[in-house]
Amino acid sequence: MDEHTEATSPPVKTTCPYCGVGCGVLASVQADGTVEIKGDPEHPANYGRLCSKGSALAQTLGTEERLLTPRIYGRKADWNDALDLVARNFSEAIASYGPDSVAFYVSGQLLTEDYYVANKLMKGFIGSANIDTNSRLCMASAVAAHKRAFGADHVPCTYEDLEEADLIVLVGSNLAWCHPVLMRRIEAVRKRKDQKLVVIDPRRTASADLADVHLPILPDSDTALFCGLLNYLVANGQCDADFIKGHTEGFEAARAAAKHWDKGAVRKATGLSQPQLDAFYALFAAHEKTVSVFSMGINQSSRGTEKAGTIINCHLATGRIGRPGAGPFSMTGQPNAMGGREVGGLANMLAAHMDLENKAHRKLVKTFWDAPKLPQKQGLKAVELFEAVRKGKIKALWIMHTNPVVSMPAAAKVEAALQACPFVVVSDITANTDTARSAHVLLPASAWGEKEGTVTNSERRISRQRSFMSTPGKAMPDFWQLAQVGQRMGFAHAFDYSSPAQIFREHAALSGLQNTLKDGNERDFDISFFEEVSGGNYNELEPFQWPARKQLSDNSNKRSFADGWFYHADGKARFICAAPPEDYGEPRQKQRQKLFHLNTGRLRDQWHTMTRSGLSERLCGHLPEPFVALSPADFDGLGLQAGDVVTLSNALGVVRLRALKSDAQKSGEVFVPLHWSDQFASNARIDKLVQPNTCPISGQPSFKHSQVQLKRYEGAVYGFAVSRHRPRVQTVDYAAAVPCTGGWRLEFAHHRHLEKQEVLHLLGLDKLVAAQLESFSYTSTQGGERFGLSNSQALQALVYSDAQPIAVQRDYIAEHLTQLLPRGLDRHQLLAGQPAGDQPIKGPIVCSCEGVGRYQLEAAIKDGANSLEALSTCTGAGSNCGSCRTELGRLLDDQHQHA
Numbered sequence: 001m002d003e004h005t006e007a008t009s010p011p012v013k014t015t016c017p018y019c020g021v022g023c024g025v026l027a028s029v030q031a032d033g034t035v036e037i038k039g040d041p042e043h044p045a046n047y048g049r050l051c052s053k054g055s056a057l058a059q060t061l062g063t064e065e066r067l068l069t070p071r072i073y074g075r076k077a078d079w080n081d082a083l084d085l086v087a088r089n090f091s092e093a094i095a096s097y098g099p100d101s102v103a104f105y106v107s108g109q110l111l112t113e114d115y116y117v118a119n120k121l122m123k124g125f126i127g128s129a130n131i132d133t134n135s136r137l138c139m140a141s142a143v144a145a146h147k148r149a150f151g152a153d154h155v156p157c158t159y160e161d162l163e164e165a166d167l168i169v170l171v172g173s174n175l176a177w178c179h180p181v182l183m184r185r186i187e188a189v190r191k192r193k194d195q196k197l198v199v200i201d202p203r204r205t206a207s208a209d210l211a212d213v214h215l216p217i218l219p220d221s222d223t224a225l226f227c228g229l230l231n232y233l234v235a236n237g238q239c240d241a242d243f244i245k246g247h248t249e250g251f252e253a254a255r256a257a258a259k260h261w262d263k264g265a266v267r268k269a270t271g272l273s274q275p276q277l278d279a280f281y282a283l284f285a286a287h288e289k290t291v292s293v294f295s296m297g298i299n300q301s302s303r304g305t306e307k308a309g310t311i312i313n314c315h316l317a318t319g320r321i322g323r324p325g326a327g328p329f330s331m332t333g334q335p336n337a338m339g340g341r342e343v344g345g346l347a348n349m350l351a352a353h354m355d356l357e358n359k360a361h362r363k364l365v366k367t368f369w370d371a372p373k374l375p376q377k378q379g380l381k382a383v384e385l386f387e388a389v390r391k392g393k394i395k396a397l398w399i400m401h402t403n404p405v406v407s408m409p410a411a412a413k414v415e416a417a418l419q420a421c422p423f424v425v426v427s428d429i430t431a432n433t434d435t436a437r438s439a440h441v442l443l444p445a446s447a448w449g450e451k452e453g454t455v456t457n458s459e460r461r462i463s464r465q466r467s468f469m470s471t472p473g474k475a476m477p478d479f480w481q482l483a484q485v486g487q488r489m490g491f492a493h494a495f496d497y498s499s500p501a502q503i504f505r506e507h508a509a510l511s512g513l514q515n516t517l518k519d520g521n522e523r524d525f526d527i528s529f530f531e532e533v534s535g536g537n538y539n540e541l542e543p544f545q546w547p548a549r550k551q552l553s554d555n556s557n558k559r560s561f562a563d564g565w566f567y568h569a570d571g572k573a574r575f576i577c578a579a580p581p582e583d584y585g586e587p588r589q590k591q592r593q594k595l596f597h598l599n600t601g602r603l604r605d606q607w608h609t610m611t612r613s614g615l616s617e618r619l620c621g622h623l624p625e626p627f628v629a630l631s632p633a634d635f636d637g638l639g640l641q642a643g644d645v646v647t648l649s650n651a652l653g654v655v656r657l658r659a660l661k662s663d664a665q666k667s668g669e670v671f672v673p674l675h676w677s678d679q680f681a682s683n684a685r686i687d688k689l690v691q692p693n694t695c696p697i698s699g700q701p702s703f704k705h706s707q708v709q710l711k712r713y714e715g716a717v718y719g720f721a722v723s724r725h726r727p728r729v730q731t732v733d734y735a736a737a738v739p740c741t742g743g744w745r746l747e748f749a750h751h752r753h754l755e756k757q758e759v760l761h762l763l764g765l766d767k768l769v770a771a772q773l774e775s776f777s778y779t780s781t782q783g784g785e786r787f788g789l790s791n792s793q794a795l796q797a798l799v800y801s802d803a804q805p806i807a808v809q810r811d812y813i814a815e816h817l818t819q820l821l822p823r824g825l826d827r828h829q830l831l832a833g834q835p836a837g838d839q840p841i842k843g844p845i846v847c848s849c850e851g852v853g854r855y856q857l858e859a860a861i862k863d864g865a866n867s868l869e870a871l872s873t874c875t876g877a878g879s880n881c882g883s884c885r886t887e888l889g890r891l892l893d894d895q896h897q898h899a
Contacts, residue, residue: 020332022457051881059616068473087488103130107402108334111453114478124371129379138333141304151567157329164325167287172297180883224269226310227261240319254575289325309576322561347379353525381699390417501538620738621845626684643805719800728764847877
């Protein structure tokens with residue numbers, strides 16, 4: 001064994017902090033202090049695979065952006081002063097205005113043990129249900145649909161069902177980008193057997209490119225589509241009468257409601273032709289092993305609960321639930337949204353999947369916690385909560401590991417509400433968030449890689465997150481912060497926690513309390529098998545699926561609902577009745593002439609508001625700017641040219657984004673990524689334009705159904721810069737900055753002409769640049785003067801033009817500038833964006849995992865790599881997570897068409 005190997009720490013098994021797939025990770029600290037990240041080949045969620053974000057985790061572990069000490073009103077403070085102030089302000093608000101004058105807003109980034117303590121403190125001891133979570137923004141409609149149909153928030157499917165299925169239907173789910181490891185599992189199966197894949201999405205996504213059938217429905221028409229499917233199943237004798245009679249209630253009422261959605265109504269609502277509808281319906285009818293995967297496109301709607309219910313209806317009607325390869329599968333967005341639901345992190349739930357408005361459940365939890373009181377009614381859900389803050393009803397608010405000033409609908413109003421709130425606490429790993437700037441107290445939290453606990457993924461699998469790094473500065477775990485405040489508020493006996501294992505034992509014990517198997521009517525969530533787990537066994541805890549009941553000798557996790565028993569009092573599932581049709585015809589078409597339908601969503605390589613993924617130059621290389629994607633017809637109709645910036649607006653506000661022409665979009669509809677905050681762009685918080693409409697049942701906001709106006713931004717100057725230092729982005733009309741090799745790359749535009757020195761001043765780079773700057777002009781192949789400045793110590797390049805977007809090859813400059821300029825690389829050659837002679841050039845990044853660019857791929861195709869496999873073998877692209885494989889396929893198609 002060599003010296004380097006001896007100095008490297010053994011790999012620590014932990015769980016990825018990104019999406020709800022819950023991938024196992026092996027993290028090893030190397031001899032030089034860096035961290036090596038690999039997929040855990042033994043974890044049943046991913047079997048060693050990681051997506052581009054998981055693979056780049058090591059790039060996000062630095063302390064440059066970390067909050068390292070508590071701050072009170074912007075000044076550094078010690079923990080005692082900060083915690084005393086938090087406890088005192090919350091206690092005084094409760095004493096003066098009652099328990100409902102305070103609130104917690106928490107996050108799926110918390111570990112289950114943290115979530116448990118937060119819920120216990122708010123509901124059990126403060127006595128209010130005003131604790132909600134950003135999971136409300138992604139999973140609340142699925143939760144409500146599960147409870148209506150099954151009697152409990154119970155996801156009946158597993159990842160193995162995706163491999164067992166003969167038909168997979170992705171509804172409002174871009175699995176290839178949002179849960180790419182699962183798409184790789186599906187792709188592997190499709191190579192072995194004839195598994196069909198249907199994608200239902202208004203956009204032609206990466207998932208749609210992989211599908212046998214893509215149904216580009218009009219936005220918000222999923223209810224119509226699945227009511228039409230139920231009608232088809234009834235008319236063609238495809239329902240399971242025995243299952244319906246023996247295990248369900250409400251079929252006839254649901255069938256009668258679905259009849260309102262006749263063929264004409266379904267065509268009108270969805271925009272699909274009858275042959276398209278019939279082809280999908282016939283596929284569903286013909287395949288008993290069908291899994292319907294639904295995600296944000298279903299949940300994030302003012303009718304999200306109804307939409308999910310109509311999908312579940314079709315599975316109940318055919319008995320396709322509780323069987324291998326069959327069932328409705330809600331795909332979780334966040335790493336621990338499921339764990340938060342388990343401990344009652346939502347404002348309408350109690351711990352252990354118990355019901356807040358159920359008197360017997362309240363009594364059980366109150367007794368177990370020895371709590372002074374429990375609220376008898378639901379608390380404020382996310383949109384309601386921040387509206388209450390705005391109206392002055394909430395006097396003290398604690399926000400944990402989330403960024404609502406970016407992620408909430410009507411985000412500018414949320415920021416104004418926080419700025420007016422008497423007392424705001426934010427615990428996070430960084431102070432550089434849009435929300436943190438409104439905090440009176442900032443509490444530094446432990447980050448992934450430093451903290452211990454559990455998370456639950458989309459298939460109900462609980463896995464450990466383990467620490468492999470020391471915690472920097474004075475950062476502390478979230479459970480400790482909450483427990484300390486609980487003790488200072490006078491509840492010391494209930495919050496004397498010394499470790500996550502202690503909290504996990506309590507959580508497990510509560511889940512099994514009075515949860516018997518009598519008459520089959522037990523509560524669904526039960527992990528009481530672990531209520532006496534030792535600290536050592538907790539540390540070694542292997543991934544497991546719940547339920548894991550103490551009273552069962554066999555905890556092999558039998559298939560959910562295999563016996564046809566559900567969690568309603570009579571053991572039967574419930575059908576839901578869909579609302580009758582609305583007018584989807586001419587008014588919608590007329591509206592499109594003036595307004596665009598705004599759809600928001602995730603990108604392949606970014607996560608939420610970029611506080612973690614935005615630190616990785618690798619992840620920022622794929623799509624480095626905030627953008628709006630328009631159809632070619634709309635792009636040309638607005639008179640746009642490549643590189644133009646556009647203004648999006650409605651009554652809620654204005655944002656500015658780069659315009660992209662995309663044949664994935666339909667006319668009248670635009671797509672904007674949700675990720676950019678004021679930390680990375682001047683004015684790209686797209687949720688400022690999202691109306692705060694919610695599902696009346698779940699309270700989940702409708703993020704995909706707002707209307708906006710678009711017009712070309714008339715800039716007087718456009719520019720691009722590469723700097724060793726992070727530039728300012730809030731001083732010009734349009735700016736976006738992300739990490740690149742050795743520094744930061746920046747795009748900018750402004751409404752008036754700026755001289756070079758003024759540009760440097762506005763970007764905050766003037767004091768970093770030496771007095772002597774080299775200045776020169778360059779004429780691109782598109783024409784027009786370009787001016788460059790260089791200084792090897794600070795500003796590496798500044799390129800700008802008057803009145804039109806610049807046309808230089810940014811990726812080449814960003815990649816090579818900091819490395820090559822000090823060595824005397826020819827400036828004109830650099831700005832031309834290509835090396836001299838036959839030297840290779842990457843081009844825009846396509847495969848983030850392996851750092852492979854478009855021009856490298858095109859060169860490989862020209863050299864004979866004429867298949868995905870050959871292209872992957874030759875360049876490495878697509879060999880890791882595979883989320884770029886649709887783009888590789890498009891490149892192959894384009895090259896073949898031009899050959």
